[in-house]
Structure formats: structure tokens, C-alpha cells
Amino acid sequence: MARRSEHTKEELREMAVTAAEGMVVAQGISGISARKVAAEMGYTAGTLYLLFRNLDELITEVNIRTLHQLESQIKAAVEGEGSPVAAIHAIAQSYLRYAHIHTNRWLALFEHRLGGETFPAHYHKQVARLFALVETPLREIRGSALPQPEIAKEARALWAGVHGLAALAEGDKLNADGTEPASILELLVDRIVGVEK
Amino acid sequence: MARRSEHTKEELREMAVTAAEGMVVAQGISGISARKVAAEMGYTAGTLYLLFRNLDELITEVNIRTLHQLESQIKAAVEGEGSPVAAIHAIAQSYLRYAHIHTNRWLALFEHRLGGETFPAHYHKQVARLFALVETPLREIRGSALPQPEIAKEARALWAGVHGLAALAEGDKLNADGTEPASILELLVDRIVGVEK
Numbered sequence: 001m002a003r004r005s006e007h008t009k010e011e012l013r014e015m016a017v018t019a020a021e022g023m024v025v026a027q028g029i030s031g032i033s034a035r036k037v038a039a040e041m042g043y044t045a046g047t048l049y050l051l052f053r054n055l056d057e058l059i060t061e062v063n064i065r066t067l068h069q070l071e072s073q074i075k076a077a078v079e080g081e082g083s084p085v086a087a088i089h090a091i092a093q094s095y096l097r098y099a100h101i102h103t104n105r106w107l108a109l110f111e112h113r114l115g116g117e118t119f120p121a122h123y124h125k126q127v128a129r130l131f132a133l134v135e136t137p138l139r140e141i142r143g144s145a146l147p148q149p150e151i152a153k154e155a156r157a158l159w160a161g162v163h164g165l166a167a168l169a170e171g172d173k174l175n176a177d178g179t180e181p182a183s184i185l186e187l188l189v190d191r192i193v194g195v196e197k
Numbered sequence: 198m199a200r201r202s203e204h205t206k207e208e209l210r211e212m213a214v215t216a217a218e219g220m221v222v223a224q225g226i227s228g229i230s231a232r233k234v235a236a237e238m239g240y241t242a243g244t245l246y247l248l249f250r251n252l253d254e255l256i257t258e259v260n261i262r263t264l265h266q267l268e269s270q271i272k273a274a275v276e277g278e279g280s281p282v283a284a285i286h287a288i289a290q291s292y293l294r295y296a297h298i299h300t301n302r303w304l305a306l307f308e309h310r311l312g313g314e315t316f317p318a319h320y321h322k323q324v325a326r327l328f329a330l331v332e333t334p335l336r337e338i339r340g341s342a343l344p345q346p347e348i349a350k351e352a353r354a355l356w357a358g359v360h361g362l363a364a365l366a367e368g369d370k371l372n373a374d375g376t377e378p379a380s381i382l383e384l385l386v387d388r389i390v391g392v393e394k
Contacts, residue, residue: 030227110368111308119369127372149376156365156373157358157385164361165354171307172316175324176353179346188354191389 013051015041017061024062029108032059059112060123066105067126070098074133084137085195091133092162092189093182099166110167131155141195154192161188210248212238214258221259226305229256256309257320263302264323267295271330281334282392288330289359289386290379296363307364328352338392351389358385 007015019040023031034055038045052058077094081087099106134155142151165188168174169181176184204212216237220228231252235242249255274291278284296303331352339348362385365371366378373381 110364110370113368124372127370131372152374153376153381153384156371156376156381157362157388160362160365160371160381161354161358161385161389162361163365164357164359167307167364168353168357168360171310173307173324174353174357175321175328177349179350179353184350184353184357187350188358188389191354191391192358192385194388 009051012041012043012047013061016048016051016058017065020058021062021065024059024066024108025102025104028104029059029111032062056112056114056117059108060119063109063112064123064126066102066109067123067130069102069105070095071126071130071133073098074130078133084140085193087137088134088141088158088193089186089189091137092158092185095162096166096169096181096185099170103170106166107170131159134158138193141193158189158192161185161192206248209238209240209244210258213245213248213255214262217255218259218262221256221263221305222299222301225301226256226308229259253309253311253314254317256305257316260306260309261320261323263299263306264320264327266299266302267292268323268327268330270295271327275330281337282390284334285331285338285355285390286383286386288334289355289382292359293363293366293378293382296367300367303363304367328356331355335390338390355386355389358382358389 016037019037020032022040023036032055034045034048037058038048041048048058052061074091074094077090078087081090131152135151138154138158139146139151142154162185165174165181165185174181174184213234216234217229219237220233229252231242231245234255235245238244245255249258271288271291274287275284278287328349332348335351335355336343336348339351359382362371362378362382371378371381
């Protein structure tokens with residue numbers, strides 16, 4: 001076992017989140033245990049509980065990393081899209097690809113449920129950044145006449161549709177007889193945005 | 198332990214599915230174990246494996262019961278709706294309510310993933326019955342001009358939107374600042390159907 005003084009608290013937290021992240025990528029959220037994370041860090045589980053109140057707090061940090069990764073990939077996908085409608089389609093398809101390629105990480109975002117407790121402010125802030133990616137082109141399409149609460153509502157309807165499609169496609173629950181998820185997603189986005197590409 | 202000859206194979210299967218169902222309702226899919234199911238039946242885990250190839254097969258049977266229950270509740274919600282557009286809204290809101298009230302059962306439908314294996318034919322048949330509930334009013338709205346594959350595609354877009362909204366709402370991932378999920382769902386259905394109520 002390493003001695004505690006070898007690492008700062010910030011280093012220890014980062015080591016723990018990175019270890020837990022590897023477990024989520026490999027096995028999903030059920031692959032994380034305090035014992036395994038501590039062992040990978042070379043510390044005891046006791047040390048881990050000096051760094052995080054509980055396993056939920058650690059998983060939340062892994063999920064915030066996933067939200068950051070998702071944001072970067074979506075931003076990269078949107079770059080170079082000429083119109084706001086094309087940008088929304090690119091965001092949707094990029095989300096679908098992310099769920100397909102990083103399935104365990106992406107599932108961990110949704111399988112992690114806090115019974116009663118609430119997520120910390122910096123988690124909600126990162127989720128808000130993702131919603132903003134959709135709200136920006138939506139506002140361009142709708143113009144300034146549509147009040148912000150309506151833009152937020154439309155963005156959530158879009159996000160729900162895109163997430164639901166990814167969830168059904170990845171879980172093999174779409175029963176779509178060979179129709180590609182990407183093509184159903186295109187229809188869904190077209191309808192919600194209401195303007196053809 | 199009960200003697201095996203006391204119950205027919207069909208009775209034993211039903212006892213097992215009912216025991217597992219109770220565990221899903223109480224604790225979700227992670228609450229099921231072969232040992233616990235067998236104990237509740239008064240048999241050994243060995244007997245359980247004479248009835249089901251594996252735990253996945255048992256969970257699939259529980260999920261088929263959930264799909265039946267969901268179908269009944271949606272059918273009851275649609276009854277008396279005057280127009281096909283109103284029927285689709287009723288289906289969507291009924292799904293959202295089901296997810297909220299029977300959260301563990303509903304989550305089990307989506308958390309149960311078969312790595313590589315496929316679901317049995319009678320599972321897919323039950324899923325198809327649910328999709329048909331949406332396809333019927335959609336066909337009434339679109340008329341006979343729209344080919345069946347297009348109806349199926351629209352139904353899947355709708356179902357994805359409704360499922361995604363329920364998933365984000367139940368997981369506290371909607372970040373909607375007090376906007377009711379039901380009102381976002383109404384917008385989503387309006388847009389996909391394209392005809393106001």
C-alpha cells in the first residue's frame with residue numbers, strides 16, 4: 001500500500017476517478033466497487049472514503065467526464081455545418097454514434113440513479129452545456145420572437161427523442177425490421193424542428 | 198424443500214416468474230437471483246435451471262408480463278378517445294405515467310440486455326403489439342396513401358420520443374426547471390404527428 005502522503009488529495013481523487021472510469025468502460029456501472037478502485041490506486045477502501053462521501057459521488061465524477069467527452073464529440077460534429085438545421089441533425093447523429101461506440105459509459109449516465117439525493121451543481125451545469133448545444137441553433141431557427149422557456153422546451157423534446165432512439169436502438173428494442181436507427185432519427189428531428197434540411 | 202412431483206412444470210415456471218416479478222417490483226432487476234427465486238418457490242436452484250436455461254430467460258418472462266401490463270393500461274387509456282390524434286396523445290401520456298408509477302418494472306425492460314443473444318419470438322411479438330397500438334391511429338391520420346414501412350418508421354420515431362422523455366424524466370436528467378414532462382411530451386407528440394389535437 002502506498003503511503004497517503006505520497007499524493008495530494010487532488011491527485012488521489014483523480015486517481016480514483018480514472019480507475020473507476022476504466023471499470024465503467026470495461027464493464028459498465030456494475031463493474032465499479034470501492035474495493036477494486038482502492039486496490040487499483042494502491043490504497044485502502046478507507047482512503048477512498050476520505051475522498052468521496054460514497055460510491056455515488058465517485059460515479060457522478062466519472063459521469064461528468066463522460067458528459068465532457070460527449071460535449072467535445074458533439075461540438076466536433078457540428079463544426080462546419082452550414083445551417084442551424086443541419087447543425088441539429090449533426091448533433092443528433094453524433095449522439096447516436098456516441099451511444100453506439102461508448103455504450104458502457106453512455107449507459108452509466110442513465111443507469112446511475114440517486115435515490116432521493118440530488119446531483120451536485122457542477123453536474124447539472126455540464127448537462128446544461130449539452131442542452132445549450134441544441135438551444136443555440138434552435139434559437140437561430142426560431143428567431144428572437146420565441147421566448148426562452150419555449151426554446152428550452154423544444155430543446156428538451158429534441159433531446160428526449162434523440163436519447164430515446166439511442167436507448168431503443170442500443171437495447172435492441174426498436175423492432176425496426178432493418179430500418180436504420182439513423183434514418184428514424186432523421187425523421188424525428190425533421191418533425192420536431194419542422195424545417196427540412 | 199417441496200418435492201418436485203408436487204407441481205407440474207408449468208406450475209413451477211409460473212411460480213418462478215411470479216417470484217422474480219415480485220423481486221423486480223421491489224428492488225429492480227438487480228434484486229433477482231436464482232438462489233432467492235428458488236428459495237421463495239421452496240425448491241433448489243438446481244430445479245430452477247431445469248425450468249429456464251439461465252436467469253436471462255427468467256427475466257425475459259418477467260418483462261413479457263410487464264409488456265402485457267403496459268399494453269392493458271395503454272388500451273384502457275385510449276378507450277373513449279374520439280380522434281386518432283387524441284388517441285396518440287393518450288398513449289404517450291399513459292406510457293409516461295406507467296414509467297412513473299411502475300418505475301422498477303419499466304426500468305427492467307430496458308436494463309435487461311442480452312449480450313449477443315436474441316430475445317425469443319414471443320417477446321418480439323409482444324413488443325410488436327405495443328407498436329401496433331400507435332400504428333393504428335397513425336394509419337387513420339395518414340390515410341392509405343402512406344406505405345406501411347413509413348407508418349412503422351413514424352411509429353418508432355414516436356415511441357422513441359415518448360420513451361426518451363420518460364427515461365430522462367424518471368432519471369432526473371431533464372434539467373427542465375419546473376416544466377412538466379407531460380407538457381414537453383405534448384409538444385413532442387404534436388410535432389411528430391404534425392396535426393394539432
